Amino acid sequence: MMPFHYRHQELYCEEVALSHIVERCGTPLYVYSLTGILENYRCIDGAFAGQPHRICYALKANANxxxxxxxxxxxxxxxxxxxxxxxxxLQVGFPAEKIVFAGVGKTDEEIRLALQHRILALNVESREELHVIASIAERMQVQAPIAVRINPDIDIEGHPYLTTGKSANKFGISLAEARDAYLWAAACKSLRLVGVHCHIGSMIKKAEPYRRMAETLAAFVADMKDQGIALEHIDLGGGIGVDYSQVLAEHGSPFYIDPVELAQELQPVLQATGCELIFEPGRSLVGPNGVLLTTVLYTKQTAGKKFIVVDAGMNDLIRPSLYGAHHEILPLQQKTAVVETADVVGPICESGDFLAKERLLPIMKRGDRLAVMTAGAYGYVLSSQYNLRPRAAEVMVQDDGWQVVRERESL
Ligand SMILES: Cc1ncc(COP(=O)(O)O)c(C=O)c1O
Incomplete structure (x- = not known):
């Protein structure tokens, strides 16, 4: 389901006109479709119904x-x-036994917190981290549940900043090193080996890298079994890519990979292991179900370039500046056919502060509103107060109702 559509020339989220929300809340403003998010969750969860599995939503994508x-x-x-x-x-109600904790730089305090709460697994990213966890757990007189993150050297052929499973990346450890690590950990009383983890990147566009990753981990699980180490789960990380040009209801699914087809491809590999599958989607649940709304402050023409200056900048949505990411930009009120090519830029004092470059848009004037589409993931979470700008508010829509789910920061 894509929750955004035009009705009588007005851009809607589900059954609510976005201009109606903007009149009350102002801009910059993030708006999310709850129905769309829950539907994407159910879609991925349902796709893996034939296999014992757990969907662990990646909070980093959107932690509202x-x-x-x-x-x-x-x-x-x-x-x-x-x-x-x-x-x-924990505060919002995820049970500890459904929480996995990754990251290359966990502090001692973070490790203690995870152990105190008895989470499902610490996804360990280096040998040294494994040793530190073992000694902290020993001092706390607990057993730390461990899954080592394997770096399988698989290329997702995406943006270098979104690639995490190549040997040149800082994440995880190689297969050979992981083997040694598991054999060492198996003999360590303060560690309990519960699974194996992998996350090869974000914005994955094909099922093939997932299949290779699953095969690699399945072979590793079999190898460990031969060594007398029985692992309970295989965690394949997140990463399903979404198409940032598919933004309206009539465009259909925004997923690059159909979750049902992905599940069909992975199930034979995973079933043979007897392990539970853990999947950590972030972007695919929230990305297409959020927009950043902004107001045109000024338009200006320089030698050879038209600029539309809006009130949302790279501090609100950094993806265009950071990754050169493309976000469709749509007017809240559809205009007549006259269009022009312009850069949509924010108010931040950086030439890298832009939301779109060389974009064909209807002619805009001061006060017009725009929606930056597919902004539900890695949007608000990456926002900052740079230039001492207060962060935007967040609104959640469900059917014909909506509520502010985070107030705008004030000066
Ligand atoms: C370990 C881990 N799991 C899951 C995710 C979520 O990825 P995505 O939002 O692409 O689904 C990430 C994102 O980088 C990650 O680092």
Whole structure:
């Protein structure tokens, strides 16, 4: 389901005209479709119904507390990468036994927090981290549940910043090193080996890298079994890519990979292992179900270039500046056919502060509103107060109702 559509020339989220929300809340403003998010969760969860599995939503994509509460109440687990995310996940109601904790730089305090709460697994990213966890657990007189993150050197052929499973990346450890690590950990009384983890990147566009990753981990699980180490789960991380040009209801599914087809491809490999599958989607649940709304402040023409200056900048949505990411930009009120090519830029004092470049848009004037589409993931969570700008508010829509789920920061 895609929740955004035009009705009588007005852009809607589900049954609510976005201009109606903007009149009350102002801009910059994030708006999310709860129905769309829950539907994407159910779609991925349902696709793997034939296999014991757990969907651990990756909080890093969007950690709005109300959104998290709704996902937790559907039975989702959580994938966290910091003490802050762990606390947030626990606070909104994710049961500790459904929380996995990854990240290359866990502090001693974060490790203690995870052990105190008895989470499902610490996804360990280096040999040294494994040793530190073992000694902290020993001092706490507990057994730390461990899954080592394997770096399988698989290329997702995506943006270098979104690639995490190549040997040149800082994440995880190689297969050979993992083997030694498991054999060492198996003899360590303060560690309990519960699974194996992998996350090869974000914005994955094909099922093939997932299949290779699953085969690699399945072979590793079999190898460990031969060594007398029985692992309970295989965690394949997140990463399903979404098409940032498919933004309206009539465009159909935004997923690059159909979850049902992915599940069909992975199930034979995974079933043979007898392990539970853990999947950590982030972007695919929330990305297409959020927009960033902004107001045109000024338009200006320089030698050879038209600029539309809006009130949302790279501090609100950094993806275009950071990754050169493409976000469709749509007017809240559809205009007549006259169009022009313009850069949509924010108010931040950086030439890298842009939301779109060389974009064909209807002619805009001061006060017009625009929607930056597919902004539900890695949007608000990556926002900052750069230039001492207060962060935007967040609104959640469900059917014909809506509520502010995070107030706008004030000066
Ligand atoms: C360990 C881990 N799991 C899950 C995710 C979520 O990825 P995505 O939002 O692409 O689904 C990430 C994102 O980078 C991650 O690092």
């Amino acid at each position: 507390p109300e959104l998290l509460r709704r996902l937790a109440s559907l039975g989702a687990g959580a994938d966290v990468v910091s003490g802050g995310e762990l606390r947030q996940a």
